[in-house]
Amino acid sequence: MSEKVLMKGNEAIAEAAILAGCRHYFGYPITPQTEIAAYMAKKMPKIGGTFLQAESEIAAINMVYGVSSTGKRVMTSSSSPGISLKSEGLSYLAGADLPALVVNVQRGGPGLGGIQPSQSDYFQATRGSGHGDYHMIVLAPASVQEMAELTVKGFELADKYRMTTMILADGTMGQMMEPVALDIEVKPMPEKPWAVTGTKMSRPHNIINSLFLSPDKLEQMNFERYERYAAIEKNEALYEEYMMEDAEICIAAFGIAARVSKNAINEARKEGIKVGLIRPITLWPFPKAPFENALKTVKEFISVELSMGQMIEDVRLSIDCRVPVTLCNRVGGMIPSPEQVLDAIRNAAKNGGNR
Amino acid sequence: MFKKLFTYSGGFSARDPEERNAFSYAKAGKQTMTPNEINNAFLPQCVRDPKRLTLFLGHYGSGKTNIAINYALALKRNGGKVGIADLDIVNPYFRTKDSINELSEAGIRLICSEYANSNVDIPALPQDMYAVTDDKSYHMVLDIGGDDRGALALGRLVPAIIEEDNYSMLMVINRYRPLTRNASDTLEVMREIETACGLRFTGLVNNSNLGAETTPEDILSSAGYAYEISRLTSLPVSLTTVRADLYGEISSRMPEVFPLTLQKKII
Numbered sequence: 323m324s325e326k327v328l329m330k331g332n333e334a335i336a337e338a339a340i341l342a343g344c345r346h347y348f349g350y351p352i353t354p355q356t357e358i359a360a361y362m363a364k365k366m367p368k369i370g371g372t373f374l375q376a377e378s379e380i381a382a383i384n385m386v387y388g389v390s391s392t393g394k395r396v397m398t399s400s401s402s403p404g405i406s407l408k409s410e411g412l413s414y415l416a417g418a419d420l421p422a423l424v425v426n427v428q429r430g431g432p433g434l435g436g437i438q439p440s441q442s443d444y445f446q447a448t449r450g451s452g453h454g455d456y457h458m459i460v461l462a463p464a465s466v467q468e469m470a471e472l473t474v475k476g477f478e479l480a481d482k483y484r485m486t487t488m489i490l491a492d493g494t495m496g497q498m499m500e501p502v503a504l505d506i507e508v509k510p511m512p513e514k515p516w517a518v519t520g521t522k523m524s525r526p527h528n529i530i531n532s533l534f535l536s537p538d539k540l541e542q543m544n545f546e547r548y549e550r551y552a553a554i555e556k557n558e559a560l561y562e563e564y565m566m567e568d569a570e571i572c573i574a575a576f577g578i579a580a581r582v583s584k585n586a587i588n589e590a591r592k593e594g595i596k597v598g599l600i601r602p603i604t605l606w607p608f609p610k611a612p613f614e615n616a617l618k619t620v621k622e623f624i625s626v627e628l629s630m631g632q633m634i635e636d637v638r639l640s641i642d643c644r645v646p647v648t649l650c651n652r653v654g655g656m657i658p659s660p661e662q663v664l665d666a667i668r669n670a671a672k673n674g675g676n677r
Numbered sequence: 678m679f680k681k682l683f684t685y686s687g688g689f690s691a692r693d694p695e696e697r698n699a700f701s702y703a704k705a706g707k708q709t710m711t712p713n714e715i716n717n718a719f720l721p722q723c724v725r726d727p728k729r730l731t732l733f734l735g736h737y738g739s740g741k742t743n744i745a746i747n748y749a750l751a752l753k754r755n756g757g758k759v760g761i762a763d764l765d766i767v768n769p770y771f772r773t774k775d776s777i778n779e780l781s782e783a784g785i786r787l788i789c790s791e792y793a794n795s796n797v798d799i800p801a802l803p804q805d806m807y808a809v810t811d812d813k814s815y816h817m818v819l820d821i822g823g824d825d826r827g828a829l830a831l832g833r834l835v836p837a838i839i840e841e842d843n844y845s846m847l848m849v850i851n852r853y854r855p856l857t858r859n860a861s862d863t864l865e866v867m868r869e870i871e872t873a874c875g876l877r878f879t880g881l882v883n884n885s886n887l888g889a890e891t892t893p894e895d896i897l898s899s900a901g902y903a904y905e906i907s908r909l910t911s912l913p914v915s916l917t918t919v920r921a922d923l924y925g926e927i928s929s930r931m932p933e934v935f936p937l938t939l940q941k942k943i944i
Contacts, residue, residue: 326887328888329855360737499772501887501890582905
């Protein structure tokens with residue numbers, strides 16, 4: 323293993339993107355993700371890459387569209403309000419079947435909100451963000467090491483399925499510093515015969531476009547896209563299970579909420595409470611199988627979120643509401659404490675699944 | 678060129694016998710000592726005999742805020758009036774103000790923007806920042822934002838700092854940070870900072886660490902990196918900062934070691 327370095331989560335994303343072969347970054351500064359842009363500004367000119375601070379988030383996402391059309395690995399990053407601005411472009415990327423990596427280091431909302439961490443863009447990320455029928459692959463890291471690894475994976479998935487991968491992190495993940503090993507394996511980039519690279523008079527023109535003049539052709543494009551999505555749901559769901567073997571209470575949490583929950587679970591186990599964790603790593607596709615599987619022993623689920631309860635809907639859908647699912651949350655930039663989660667666990671243990 | 682070059686002696690040679698005894702005590706003593714015990718036993722030169730102004734600058738995320746707070750607390754234990762000024766206009770996330778309780782309990786004056794730790798995400802400077810140079814009854818520690826962008830904030834104080842001529846300006850370095858992995862990259866950051874603020878460094882703080890995973894070997898093996906920068910800049914390594922629980926092991930093997938208690942973010 324290579325020697326570790328001490329990195330902020332945001333820096334880990336930037337460095338991993340460079341490792342993955344990304345040489346084009348377009349962005350606009352916003353707390354708490356600005357270090358990604360700062361790192362790219364420092365590094366890209368030294369390696370023959372392009373860092374460009376666009377005049378707005380909207381400009382940046384459309385530059386991503388342009389570079390992606392040529393088959394190059396490209397990315398942008400922002401935080402919650404900035405992602406709202408990029409949403410039109412995200413829809414256009416989906417409509418043109420273009421791969422891209424987009425990072426959202428979430429902050430409290432709605433509106434301008436605040437600069438402290440949040441997970442309240444879950445709906446926005448997992449339901450598509452912009453207009454029209456589409457999905458993005460959504461990856462939720464829970465450590466600085468995962469910020470790096472999922473960035474590489476995000477580029478690979480984006481190219482494989484010709485769609486946007488979103489890294490859905492939060493302010494703590496972006497700002498926290500942890501040691502990282504950067505010897506991450508990068509698979510060779512696949513051929514991109516669809517890219518706009520000049521015909522050299524040897525093939526028909528490739529056209530990158532999301533406008534379809536005939537409705538039946540547009541319908542067909544949507545059908546084909548959703549066949550691809552079905553394959554992704556079948557093959558690409560990622561999750562981590564923690565102490566689930568005998569769990570009667572199951573916490574569902576991702577990112578920073580999962581780390582807090584693990585501390586609470588360790589304490590609850592000392593009290594003899596059989597509690598475990600399912601941590602979705604892909605938020606879309608949502609890992610339904612482990613939740614279905616958990617029903618063998620689990621009497622109650624607790625969704626721990628930095629939102630008013632968004633992922634809780636996917637947890638309920640995964641188990642068809644067969645047992646109670648409760649919410650344990652903080653919002654507006656606040657983070658649930660291990661004590662708060664422990665109280666929710668004790669409460670669930672007392673109820674024994676009777677709500 | 679480096680006017681302050683010989684202010685600090687750096688190595689062991691300048692120490693008097695009493696300090697050598699204290700050093701033996703630290704060497705033979707407990708692995709974990711309270712900050713007061715450490716203070717009394719053995720302190721780096723720039724903590725025992727500080728300039729009136731001590732400025733911490735460096736690469737983004739090199740550990741400036743944490744060091745500045747620990748340093749101010751150590752100065753306060755020496756006695757006298759001590760203040761700390763947060764002039765960070767770069768990072769709104771980790772601020773000196775996170776340690777406001779500890780600082781006020783110790784009786785340290787905190788000068789920071791009233792917007793620090795709020796959602797007001799603007800590069801604001803404290804309204805009372807001129808107290809740093811105006812009120813000379815304080816030993817003042819300055820925590821400056823990262824890189825050249827952070828160092829810009831210092832500019833307006835520089836004429837008064839030069840006129841008073843009683844300061845040390847320390848560059849915090851960490852060889853485990855990806856953009857300061859080697860001497861030449863670190864030197865580039867140093868020059869950018871000096872150009873931005875218009876002041877020269879007078880010493881180095883070797884804060885090489887890997888966070889919670891730091892081993893004594895990680896710190897010991899960073900000595901060559903720090904020495905290489907010292908050689909290239911003719912600046913002394915004024916401090917080697919280590920996590921308090923590693924102090925016992927490192928202080929017997931490296932000069933000018935200073936223990937750090939990790940300051941936590943208030944949420």
